Amino acid sequence: MVKKFSMNNISLFSVVNAIILTCLAIITIYPILYITSVSFSDTAAVLQGRVALFPVGFNLDAYAQVLKDARIPRAYMNTIYYTALGTTINLLFTAIAAYPLSRAGFFGRRFFMVAIILTMFLNPGIIPNYLIVQELGMIDTVWALVLPNAIWTFELIILKSFYENMSEGLREAAVVDGASEYRILFQIMIPLSKPALASIGLFYFMGHWNSFFIPLIYLNDSTMYPLQVVLRDMLIFSESSNNTNLVDASALAPQSMKNATIVLAMIPVLLIYPFAQKYFAKGVMLGSEKG
Amino acid sequence: MSQAGMEAGTPPKKSAPRRTLTAFQHMKRDRQLLILFIPCFLFYLIFRYGPLYGLLIAFKDYSVFTGIIESPWVGLKHFINFFSGPDFWKLFKNTLILGVSSMVFSFPFPIILAILLNEVRVRWFKKSVQTISYLPSFLSVVIISSMVIDFLSPNNGMINQLLAVFGFEGKYFLIDPNWFRPIYIASDIWTHTGYEAIIYMAAIAGISPSLYEAAKVDGAKRRHMIFNITIPSLMPTIIIMFVLKTGSLLRIGYEKVLLLYNPMTYDVADVFSTFVYRKGLLEANYSYAAAVGLFEALVAMVLLLSSNYMSRKLGGKGLW
Numbered sequence: 001m002v003k004k005f006s007m008n009n010i011s012l013f014s015v016v017n018a019i020i021l022t023c024l025a026i027i028t029i030y031p032i033l034y035i036t037s038v039s040f041s042d043t044a045a046v047l048q049g050r051v052a053l054f055p056v057g058f059n060l061d062a063y064a065q066v067l068k069d070a071r072i073p074r075a076y077m078n079t080i081y082y083t084a085l086g087t088t089i090n091l092l093f094t095a096i097a098a099y100p101l102s103r104a105g106f107f108g109r110r111f112f113m114v115a116i117i118l119t120m121f122l123n124p125g126i127i128p129n130y131l132i133v134q135e136l137g138m139i140d141t142v143w144a145l146v147l148p149n150a151i152w153t154f155e156l157i158i159l160k161s162f163y164e165n166m167s168e169g170l171r172e173a174a175v176v177d178g179a180s181e182y183r184i185l186f187q188i189m190i191p192l193s194k195p196a197l198a199s200i201g202l203f204y205f206m207g208h209w210n211s212f213f214i215p216l217i218y219l220n221d222s223t224m225y226p227l228q229v230v231l232r233d234m235l236i237f238s239e240s241s242n243n244t245n246l247v248d249a250s251a252l253a254p255q256s257m258k259n260a261t262i263v264l265a266m267i268p269v270l271l272i273y274p275f276a277q278k279y280f281a282k283g284v285m286l287g288s289e290k291g
Numbered sequence: 292m293s294q295a296g297m298e299a300g301t302p303p304k305k306s307a308p309r310r311t312l313t314a315f316q317h318m319k320r321d322r323q324l325l326i327l328f329i330p331c332f333l334f335y336l337i338f339r340y341g342p343l344y345g346l347l348i349a350f351k352d353y354s355v356f357t358g359i360i361e362s363p364w365v366g367l368k369h370f371i372n373f374f375s376g377p378d379f380w381k382l383f384k385n386t387l388i389l390g391v392s393s394m395v396f397s398f399p400f401p402i403i404l405a406i407l408l409n410e411v412r413v414r415w416f417k418k419s420v421q422t423i424s425y426l427p428s429f430l431s432v433v434i435i436s437s438m439v440i441d442f443l444s445p446n447n448g449m450i451n452q453l454l455a456v457f458g459f460e461g462k463y464f465l466i467d468p469n470w471f472r473p474i475y476i477a478s479d480i481w482t483h484t485g486y487e488a489i490i491y492m493a494a495i496a497g498i499s500p501s502l503y504e505a506a507k508v509d510g511a512k513r514r515h516m517i518f519n520i521t522i523p524s525l526m527p528t529i530i531i532m533f534v535l536k537t538g539s540l541l542r543i544g545y546e547k548v549l550l551l552y553n554p555m556t557y558d559v560a561d562v563f564s565t566f567v568y569r570k571g572l573l574e575a576n577y578s579y580a581a582a583v584g585l586f587e588a589l590v591a592m593v594l595l596l597s598s599n600y601m602s603r604k605l606g607g608k609g610l611w
Contacts, residue, residue: 013513017410024404025423028481031438032426034449049452097331100324107314107321112328119339121592125584126564127571128345131359132338148338151331181323210431213546217572228433235437236550255447262437269429276429277422284489 032266039063039259046256062260072264074223075230082215082226083208086146090204091197093150094159099185101156102163120153126217133218144218145211145226152207155200158286162196163189199283202276209269231265234258349582355575362578369582378566382583386562389548390540393476398536400484402529405491406521410513421492424485436550439478440465466555475551475560479544487532494528495521531602538598541591563587 033053038046042057050056066072100106101113129148138144166189174184190197212228219225225233235258318325344359349369351362373379404424411417427435442449445463454461464470502520511519545564552560563583571580 013410014412017407018416021407021411021416021420024407025420028423028427028485031442031481035438035441047447049447093330093334096327097334100321100328103324105321106324106328107317112332115340116335119335121595122343123588123591124342124346125581125588126567127348127577127581127584128342129338130572131345131348131577132341135359136337147334150334150338156331181327185327206429210433212431212433213549217568228431231433231437232550236433236440255441255444258437258441262434262441265434266430269431273426273429277425280425280429281489284486285493 035259036263038255039263041256043256059256062256063264066257066260066264069234071225071230071234072227072261075225075227078224079209079226079228082142082145082211083205085142086208087201087204089146089150090152090155091201094152094156094200095190095193095197096185097151098156098159098163099181099189101160116153116156130217139218140221140224142224145208145215149207149214152204155203158283159193159196159200162193162286166192195279195282196286199279199286202279203283206269227265231261234261346581346585348578349585351578353578353581355577365578369579370586372579373583373586378583381558382561382563382566385559386541386543386587389472389475389560389562390543392472393479393543394536394540396476397480397483398533400480401487402491402525404484404488405495406517406525408488408492409495409521410517421485421488424488426485427482428486430482432544432546433550435478435482436547439474439551443474465551466553468556468559471552471556471560475547478547490532491525491528494525498524527606530605534598534602534605538595538602539591540594541587 030053034051037053037055038051039062040055040058040060041051042059043061045051045056101109101116103109133139133144133148136143138147170188170192171184174188179187210228211226212232215224215226215229216232219229312320348359348362350364350366351359352365352368353359353362408417408421411420443451443464445451445461450464451461464474498521502524503516506516506520541563543562543564545562545568548560548562548565549568552565564587567580567584567587570576570583
């Protein structure tokens with residue numbers, strides 16, 4: 001491929017292109033690196049602003065200090081719980097809904113599809129949604145976080161078209177063998193749609209892990225707060241009250257503590273990222289092909 | 292049981308047997324599928340259509356004590372208050388400016404990134420840049436906002452340190468109304484460029500290689516190919532993405548606005564959704580907030596429907 005271009009041409013163009021893309025990549029990753037470096041650096045270096053890219057010295061005090069605050073470990077557990085429960089419910093609901101809708105002769109299919117698609121255009125807004133959750137008595141329960149968004153219409157449509165495109169033959173063979181619809185769904189369709197479920201599941205997972213506004217409005221009990229809400233209280237509200245929240249009597253730089261908190265919140269996402277990113281790109285593609 | 296399975300399974304092929312079934316027979320035949328569908332049905336009924344009933348309070352004086360039904364009707368009072376008060380124009384202007392400017396400024400970036408990536412011939416380099424490029428879209432809005440605040444912090448923030456090095460005066464960017472929109476848009480570009488480039492990358496991958504080969508035979512240089520093959524071939528995708536983005540113009544990332552704004556910047560930062568949140572949930576002014584929300588929902592719906600219509604007219608796919 002490369003050889004076919006004249007040597008002159010390729011060197012200049014490719015070099016410029018590589019430089020531009022390298023700059024873009026650095027701009028993208030720099031804030032994350034910087035935050036991480038500050039969180040590990042010596043207090044003096046942080047206060048004097050000597051940290052530019054890599055950590056100056058090595059120091060875990062900021063982490064020790066942050067983890068002393070009972071809110072962070074608790075929020076971590078809450079988030080793990082909400083995410084696990086929420087993603088499970090999302091995937092189950094989406095799968096058992098997508099399967100009937102994918103069947104050509106399903107009773108009321110057209111009507112249901114129109115009713116479902118209409119909701120993509122019609123979003124009555126924060127207040128009516130809040131009132132429903134309130135009327136159902138779900139405020140301050142985990143159900144307020146998982147049920148009102150149990151199915152994302154977009155993901156439902158993606159999975160439905162995935163099932164539609166699966167081979168009829170397998171299903172028919174199962175029917176001949178006398179399998180019920182439940183068996184067909186759980187023992188044939190779901191195992192065969194694992195790649196699609198992984199992509200959809202990733203979006204649901206990220207949605208729960210990063211969810212901030214929903215727990216903010218539906219939870220009043222601060223012991224139930226997930227990580228994102230606690231982070232906001234610690235990082236963003238404290239900024240306006242001049243850092244008194246985190247620093248206390250410690251001799252640490254406020255910057256270090258804040259950044260350690262951010263890193264702690266980013267770690268799980270960064271850990272799954274190498275494995276998740278391929279499903280992520282696939283999920284975006286699925287969505288744009290059949291939305 | 293196996294009998295039921297047979298019945299449920301056998302006639303998926305188009306409409307031939309369907310015509311002979313009564314609704315009841317049809318339901319009986321599909322009963323297993325219908326049972327599977329129950330959670331979905333209830334979900335949409337309760338959580339997607341249910342809130343429409345809650346919208347009634349926009350025409351009432353709702354209070355938590357009287358409930359939705361018992362609250363007295365007030366007609367269009369809240370709408371009239373809203374449209375004649377000072378809030379309406381401020382919110383309308385802010386939402387529109389933030390929506391339009393963030394769309395216009397951020398729109399070219401994913402296209403440029405996709406084109407540049409496409410020109411890379413070294414696979415590992417291409418893969419690495421692409422992998423890095425959508426890392427930010429995995430981060431939560433709280434983390435992104437925290438990073439923005441951290442970088443712009445007046446005490447020891449990265450940007451202010453940099454300004455100091457070059458001898459400039461330090462600045463508290465986040466309380467300056469002039470800086471709110473640029474900060475919001477720049478952080479949006481940082482977050483979403485890589486993710487949105489995926490769609491353009493796929494569109495480029497779909498361009499027939501024979502076009503490039505023919506151009507090569509004719510002695511075209513790579514910049515010629517970009518401007519005469521890649522970009523024209525991408526045009527349909529670009530137009531459709533543009534139309535669809537126009538449709539969701541009002542769907543501003545209000546979570547980020549909520550995290551980044553403060554009373555000093557309300558004048559430029561406050562948008563419909565943040566206003567609804569403050570009035571409704573923080574000040575318990577439910578009815579007024581619901582009226583504002585309903586207005587926003589209607590405008591958003593008209594925009595979305597017309598952009599979908601446009602996109603289909605242009606030969607693309609709509610939202611469905």
